[in-house]
Amino acid sequence: MKKSRNIYIKVLSLFVGVMMMFSIIEINTISVKGKNSSYSIVFNANGGKGKMTKQTIAYNTFAYIKKCSFTKKGYTFLGWSKTKKGKISYKNRQKIRNICKAGSRLNLYAQWKKDSNRRAILLGETSTIEVPINDVKSMNGVMKNSIYHGLKMSSVVYYPNHKKKDIVAKIKSVFKYNKPNDVSYIYMTCHGDGYGNVYIGSDDTYFSVSGLRKLLDKYVNGKVVLIIDSCYSGRMIKDTMLNTTDNSDFADKFVNDFINYENTEIKGFTTNKYVVLCSSKANETSRGGDDVSLATRYWSMGAGWHPVQKKTCKLFADTDGNGRVTLKELYKYSYNNVKKQGQHVVVYPKNSSFVLFGRFN
Template sequence: MNNKGLIITASDELSSANGDAEKIKSLRNEYTRRAANRTIMENMFKRNCITPTSIHNVTLDVLKSTIKETFQDATDSTYSYIYINCHGSTNALWLYMNGDRTASLSFADLRDILDEIPGMKVLLIESCHSGASITPKSTLRKKINITRDDLRAFSQSIISAFKPRAKAAIATRSATVKKSALRYGEFKVITACQAAESAWGNLSGNRFTKHWAKGCGWDWENNRSQDRAADTNGDNLVTLPDLVAYSRHEVIQQNENGKVVEYDQDDACYPENDFEPVFGDKPLSARDDAIYKYYISQGGVDSVYKYPIGPITKSSSGITYQEFEGGVIVENKDGSAEGYSKIKLVLKHVAQAHKINDGKKNTDAELFLTISIKQDGKTIVDAERWPKLSIRKHGGKAFDIVYEGAGTNALHIPGKNVFYVSDILNAQSKIDVEIDVWDFDLHNQADKISSFKYSLDMDNGWGYGKSLTTDFKKTAFRGDRRIREYLRMSTANDKIHLIFDIEKIG
């Protein structure tokens, strides 16, 4: 079954033009252009397996009831499409009729109306920011000074209104809406605005509407289907960033009287780095894969992972993963998934396992250790010593590796185990860890007894997903957190036991 799409266009005042010939011409041209836009979008929707419904010049009550009726069969897995073509102000769209005049609907109120549609909503908004709805004469329009920054701010105002709301706001809404609120975000938005009516286009339709149509596979000039011009990789699918890139290029390259003209316009989309397709040769629906389910279970955009920044990918070693702003989520071989935002390495305990020959019949070690960690070549810690030399020279034959003395703080609590946290992980992140165990005494200079070296990467789950060594001790649970606990014995003659944990954040 096709997804559903609603095409909404509005007009300026319908009252008498009072004999103003310029206004009559302007209104007639606007009606003609918006009718062309409706036809273009109806065909573009059909091209992409979206069943269109069109409305214009409707009251607010009719607008609300039409939205409700059009999308009454929407579910948490469906995509619903809304195209809006009208004038705009700094925080509203002049969208519905109040008597014989066009009235504005704030972005927030429009959001509230559309929030009642479950699943994902894809919005395409093309608006003129000329103020024409309140100053209809073109002579007045020309006096309005609209800059490119104003246009960008207008686009961002629209986008901001449709970004995910806080959990507290979601909690007050209906059960149907709550169910879909933990998706990537309930809205995907592409918006384009122009500074003046002259930049909109001509009687055959608005510039951006035409380019969106061609980008999504509808040749409005010849009234037929074509390849999707915005499809960047030949998969017959188009994302919103694809569409922005195509339409921006096409608008800038528009030719007028043999000259290349860059119109005062701004276009943007949200999310900016969205790799999920929104137009294609079949009805699109919500993902149902293990990575997506894990992402939603963690809170979606409200989680540490935030927004996806890449498509689902398979590494050269066969690992399926997806990268996010806040980390990477990996699909396990058993069909489950695990997320990695950061890795936390916790030093626990070091101990002498056998007697050592340290001169003058001394067989006991006086232990201390140093730790070095690099992530992707960046130094996180460089040969930090435990215990600190300023606190004590060594910890004897065995000691817990804890914070002690001066330098402790609310994060590094006295008596608690020493730990280190990585930067945010991506699929290529490599963390190199070296823990050197030394003997310190009065008979000889400090001697390195053992060196423990680890390379943490996605293939071994950064030490959390898979055991780093055969000396892996156990998977343990601390509260609701699963940890990897390692008991590592060195292979040197002077045996050393080293215990540390690897935890993950996210």
């Protein structure tokens, strides 16, 4: 009987011990589920403007950092750092898990990069009805009403119907103070021929593909956006001779290359320095008109300027609604509309997310 009693006491003690163990586990579990079961993130604009509320995240769970709603005029948001001037620790909307201890608070500071200066020159040889002055006026409307992180272009120079030597001088002066991260826009509307020459001078002079390329390589620092509305303008991208069976064309090409031998070393604008949008393929004419040329019409509307109503309009090419018109978006919008009349816009590089125009803060 005494032995049975001892066994009973041992079993009871073991039971009590197990129960106490579970109680401790439960207390700890309650503690984890309580104030120490989550952590918080506090967002600092770090020179920007706007408000962001604290983000609370449950421990041991995945979450996405809040999308940055801060803005800084003339700057682009890069990501979040743990210090004011530190390296980027987290990207916008990055997926995270347990980036600090449970029950603690993490301060994140927005990191900013100063935007590029954007400058533009608008050129045109509009002495004939096929090249309307409204081409230049429409693109002038686009450039002057584009807003990048709250800022307009640094300068927009309206300069149609000038001699070639004056155009060269103006290009040199407009982009004289460019820095490597700046963006320069050059719009041209004029006649073009099957050899890629663009007749932009009012004195019946032209730029060859290689001649224009050498000029811009030498005098325009940074990224260059080249937009050309002319027949055969696609040769700016693919500088190959227009296929023809007329022997006189081959003779003219031979003479032209011989005279301009120094300009034949460089072919096309297919380098990282250039973003190119052309109104037609290398072997194709472009449609002009009394009002506005076909390609320029849809480039303007895609970028937020109505060429007929002569005022700002919605960004028709902005398919994702973010206030930015990328090269890919403007190409797709204009291509789909222009091709209905047998003309084909061409672009370099393809599928580029480079922001050309827009209205965004």
